[in-house]
Amino acid sequence: MNVAALRRTPLYEQHEELGAKLVPFAGWEMPVLYEGIKEEHSAVRTHAGMFDVSHMGEVEVEGPGAVAFLQLVLSNDVSKIATGGAQYSCICNESGGVVDDVFAYRLGTDRFLIVTNASNHETDLQWLGRWSRDYDVAVRDVADRYAMLAVQGPHARAVLERTLNITLPERFHVLAQSVGRRPALICGTGYTGEDGVEMLIDPEVAIPIFKELRLAGVVPCGLGARDTLRLEVCYPLHGNELTPERNPIEADLGWCCKEATGFLGSPAVAEARAEGTAERLVPFTIEGAGIPRDGNPVLGEEGVQVGVVTSGTFAPSLEKGAGMAYVRSDLAEPGAEVEIDVRGKHRPARIASKPLYAKRS
Amino acid sequence: MAEANYPDDLRYHDQHDWVRLDGDEAAVFGITWYAQDTLGEVVFFEPPEVGTTLTKDQPYAEVESVKAVSDVIAPMSGEVTEVNDALSDSPEQINEDPYGAGWLVKVKLTSPDEHESLLTASEYEKLLDR
Numbered sequence: 001m002n003v004a005a006l007r008r009t010p011l012y013e014q015h016e017e018l019g020a021k022l023v024p025f026a027g028w029e030m031p032v033l034y035e036g037i038k039e040e041h042s043a044v045r046t047h048a049g050m051f052d053v054s055h056m057g058e059v060e061v062e063g064p065g066a067v068a069f070l071q072l073v074l075s076n077d078v079s080k081i082a083t084g085g086a087q088y089s090c091i092c093n094e095s096g097g098v099v100d101d102v103f104a105y106r107l108g109t110d111r112f113l114i115v116t117n118a119s120n121h122e123t124d125l126q127w128l129g130r131w132s133r134d135y136d137v138a139v140r141d142v143a144d145r146y147a148m149l150a151v152q153g154p155h156a157r158a159v160l161e162r163t164l165n166i167t168l169p170e171r172f173h174v175l176a177q178s179v180g181r182r183p184a185l186i187c188g189t190g191y192t193g194e195d196g197v198e199m200l201i202d203p204e205v206a207i208p209i210f211k212e213l214r215l216a217g218v219v220p221c222g223l224g225a226r227d228t229l230r231l232e233v234c235y236p237l238h239g240n241e242l243t244p245e246r247n248p249i250e251a252d253l254g255w256c257c258k259e260a261t262g263f264l265g266s267p268a269v270a271e272a273r274a275e276g277t278a279e280r281l282v283p284f285t286i287e288g289a290g291i292p293r294d295g296n297p298v299l300g301e302e303g304v305q306v307g308v309v310t311s312g313t314f315a316p317s318l319e320k321g322a323g324m325a326y327v328r329s330d331l332a333e334p335g336a337e338v339e340i341d342v343r344g345k346h347r348p349a350r351i352a353s354k355p356l357y358a359k360r361s
Numbered sequence: 362m363a364e365a366n367y368p369d370d371l372r373y374h375d376q377h378d379w380v381r382l383d384g385d386e387a388a389v390f391g392i393t394w395y396a397q398d399t400l401g402e403v404v405f406f407e408p409p410e411v412g413t414t415l416t417k418d419q420p421y422a423e424v425e426s427v428k429a430v431s432d433v434i435a436p437m438s439g440e441v442t443e444v445n446d447a448l449s450d451s452p453e454q455i456n457e458d459p460y461g462a463g464w465l466v467k468v469k470l471t472s473p474d475e476h477e478s479l480l481t482a483s484e485y486e487k488l489l490d491r
Contacts, residue, residue: 021401036402037427224401224428289449291405291425314404314427321405343423343430 009054010147010203014210018220025223026119028055033222041228041316043219044192048153050210050218051226057121057143058200059114059128065135066110073131074104075248075269077258081106086172086189088256090248091124096268097244098251100124101236103189105174113142113174113185113200117238131264146185147206151218152196152229160197163216164209168197180205191226193233193359232315232357234283234324240294240310241281241324250277250326252354279307280332283352284340286321290347292340298325299339299346306331309340317357327351366394367486368460372479374436375488376418379460386473390436391464392424392455395489401426403455408444408466415439415468417475422465424455437475439468 006029015022020031031052033040043049061070070078074089081087083106091099100120105113116124121143128139151160157168169175169188177186182202190196201209214220227237236242241251247265248257249272259266259273286292292312300306312323323340331338334353339346371379377396381389397403405425415421420432421441444466448454455463470476480488 032428033401038402038404228427289405289407291430293430314425316427 010206031222037224040221040225048156049221055118057116063137065137069135075257092265096247096265098242146200156196192229233355291321367482373485376434378436439470443467
């Protein structure tokens with residue numbers, strides 16, 4: 001991709017100033033690391049780290065038909081979200097495949113904010129626009145309105161309260177607050193398995209807020225640590241675990257699908273739930289040496305391929321290779337022994353249960 | 362090691378390896394400061410077995426960081442006589458001390474003349490600047 005065509009977040013200059021290693025990601029020039037992935041990973045597990053996730057998209061859905069419309073396009077039961085609440089959902093196509101996975105925040109009776117993956121934001125906008133025609137609802141791209149900063153870790157809340165003097169929402173809730181004297185939305189969500197928030201703030205104040213939090217000891221973290229953190233707690237990544245060709249049931253996301261709402265793709269999802277799927281997404285760890293990578297074949301008895309790795313890494317908190325893979329359903333049980341073909345070397349691995357890493361409480 | 366550093370007493374291969382001669386027919390191989398910096402924190406090094414024949418310009422081992430895997434290219438031909446076993450427990454030595462404790466293999470050279478074809482420190486640094 002032409003580097004000149006990459007988009008930059010409101011924090012770009014800050015990343016450069018800190019000497020971050022910048023890489024292309026989903027059309028954006030993003031920090032993959034500042035000092036080191038292991039260090040940043042550890043900061044989030046033990047203290048507090050912050051991630052510029054301004055590349056993620058925001059879509060506002062507003063109007064008397066908002067709930068009915070979102071029941072069509074989101075897999076979860078949107079009517080269950082109270083104002084100020086948050087809910088995880090899939091956007092499914094008619095075949096039940098996953099177009100994107102999103103968080104929906106209810107800002108008012110008829111007003112919702114949908115946070116999309118950067119790589120799918122345009123697709124989602126077109127998809128939501130297309131299906132909204134029969135509903136009394138407005139679908140607006142509001143991605144440019146926000147910078148998004150995820151502050152995560154066991155000390156994240158304490159540091160934020162002290163530094164920014166704001167009230168924080170409970171987990172899976174959203175609160176309107178003032179950050180840098182500008183309106184902001186604070187969301188009690190994250191992608192690390194640690195406590196913390198994701199803040200949607202005015203792009204104009206992104207750099208001063210970032211600097212203030214850094215002075216307060218919050219460690220800048222790149223997408224590298226974001227990936228190892230999410231993988232250890234088995235959160236799926238669209239494009240790896242989730243694709244338009246895979247349904248939420250095989251991705252183990254049946255819990256966020258409420259077929260009774262009649263969402264798009266719900267008949268296919270209901271069928272997959274009732275009849276089972278040929279493969280299932282499972283976490284695994286390597287027993288011994290080796291680091292799995294996405295695309296590595298999963299091998300069963302006599303070296304027969306029984307699946308494929310969708311994400312693999314060295315897991316810093318586990319201190320070994322780990323990942324997620326789609327594996328033939330009859331073998332996709334915790335404890336099952338398989339091998340991962342890592343560039344021709346067969347590495348013994350064991351199917352595990354979620355999460356691979358459990359937060360210290 | 363935080364700052365770029367290319368010792369004058371080593372020779373370099375353009376695929377970012379270094380060679381330290383040990384007498385006329387033996388040498389130590391490793392990867393350069395640039396190689397480890399590009400890769401990031403090394404979390405896994407898979408050495409070749411002792412006795413493996415290495416061919417100049419061909420891969421003989423892999424180093425992996427959290428995000429990426431990279432082949433290590435043999436800067437000269439020879440036979441592996443010793444591997445740095447300490448790296449299996451502390452592969453980060455490759456980052457911390459790439460020319461010292463982070464050495465990868467010791468080799469009995471089969472074509473010591475190949476040494477002449479390698480780059481000097483200043484030639485290698487020029488290559489990196491391009």
